[in-house]
Amino acid sequence: MELKGLLEAASPLIELALAEDVGEGDVTTLTTVPEGREGKGEIIANAHGIVCGLPIVAEVFRKVDKTIQVKSLTTDGEPVAPGAVVAEVSGPLRGILTAERTALNFLTHLSGIATLTARFVDLVAPYRAVILDTRKTTPGWRALEKYAVRCGGGRNHRMGLYDMVLIKDNHIAACGSLAEAVRRVQASGVSVPIEVEVRTLAELEEALSLGVDRILLDNMDIPTLREAVARARGKVELEASGGVTLENVAEIAACGVDYISIGALTHSAQALDFSLEIL
Template sequence: MTSPRTPGTPPAPPVELTLLPIGGRPAADEPVGGCGDGCGCGAGPEADADFDPLTCGLDPELAALLTAAGLDPVLVEDIAHLAVEEDLDQGVDVTTVATIPETAVATADFTARQAGTVAGLRVAEAVLSVVCTDELEVERLVEDGDRVEAGQVLLSVTTRTRDLLTGERSALNLLCRLSGIATATRAWADALAGTGTRVRDTRKTTPGLRALEKYAVRCGGGVNHRMSLSDAALIKDNHVIAAGGVAEAFRRVRAEFPGVPVEVEVDRLDQIEPVLAEGADLLLLDNFSPEQTAAAVELVAGRAELESSGRLTLADAADYAATGVTYLAVGALTHSAPILDIGLDLRSEGRD
């Protein structure tokens, strides 16, 4: 497989991937149990009993590329299997099996139908690699985070035609979704360019896809907030009500988890000083106007970071950035981003 392309250099030649059959099932002529020759881990049926099956699966270089991007290859492989198996539902692709000869081989191009920022190309590769039953050649033409134009070919793949068509929708569902998030994030990052303010995501993500969706935010130039409830504390209005006050809620978190960063949501200027006195690391300014945000920045005077949240739009992004706030929290990056339209186009020169 190839390494990521340096901008401005020619595309690398096609490469071949080592494949894991769908669902991890061995080929018909292989013994049941353990991995077969098609598995990227290289461990055959006689693998050591201590071998960790969670390391088994994707082509090693593809797994390395995912790891370098901050993604867990095991998680990506699991998502790929779930997506394809949901489509097959324990059966077969009846349309493709009926219309495509078993031995037919084809080349197909992932092509952008509209301009945007791409994310999830290696994820799409992972989907195809778990459904393909023959060698998969991959030619990478752009990288995640690149801006692309309508009509631009992003990735070319060559393998059995049946496998391409069976995995097409699952691969595109993820690629279009992640590229849509990256494209939406890029619009915010562009609006904030030249300021000290960064756009940041939330936990308003699709269940099971948080790691991928937050990766797409990074591809678009955004910053990740916490990945889980255990990463950091975020004291919001319901915590305040239950604890009996903002300062009291903060003290309880500090006492129970002294090493965890604590962010506190405030919705009035008069709540800021008591929370700062307790030692808050970051304040979430909920539904503050730009004028109120500027007053909060002046009041805090660098004693904590500040994050604006609530009803933010691209049109007012520059106004908030001008106040000196550290982050803009935008849940819409993940919960409302439209997909980036990308298609898989089978070339007409497929061969039998």
């Protein structure tokens, strides 16, 4: 996502966040900091990780006070260590202190996602598997959270329901069979890729005969995954999903799948701690 698109996606979220936080005014800052007082501060990393969200941080401060200057000292996707200064902020102190928490909330959340993604990516580096996210994102935050996954070295699965067909168990139940569900999609003439979810080797064999683009192997154990790869190798892309953790992702990747999708990247990432210190 280009910077313009990222900031367009972030803009309504920033406005909402500031509205709920500032309300009718930052009473603490307004009563303790003299009007017109200038100052500067540093945004500092307090843990090892991957930074993500610096352009959004700058936009938060800008929306509070256009005269605040933010100088990024690194770029999204770069590693940081405790004590690293990632940005300098200068300008009216009232605006800096009012924007502080909202700016850090964006930075810590997105950096947490990028950091967790990078840990998964590092673990599968010896293998062919690509780490993917899912649609299990915070409502309204999808574009930002999927951007964070990319900053961590992962790739995006479908952005929404519109850019890929993914036939799951409930679609199959509604159609009566996997074959019928695929037939209906193919008959519709849609031009997006078609993926189907299977849970057993028997379902895999059926899916292999249907001419789909990718097969999702849902919650299969390691021996079953290995057998699925052996049966499908070279015929169709394979994606493993379900129950993927930092402890088992390398073993899953070693089975030979092409992709591993992980909902936890966006719904369970721990925030990466940053703080703003006034100098």
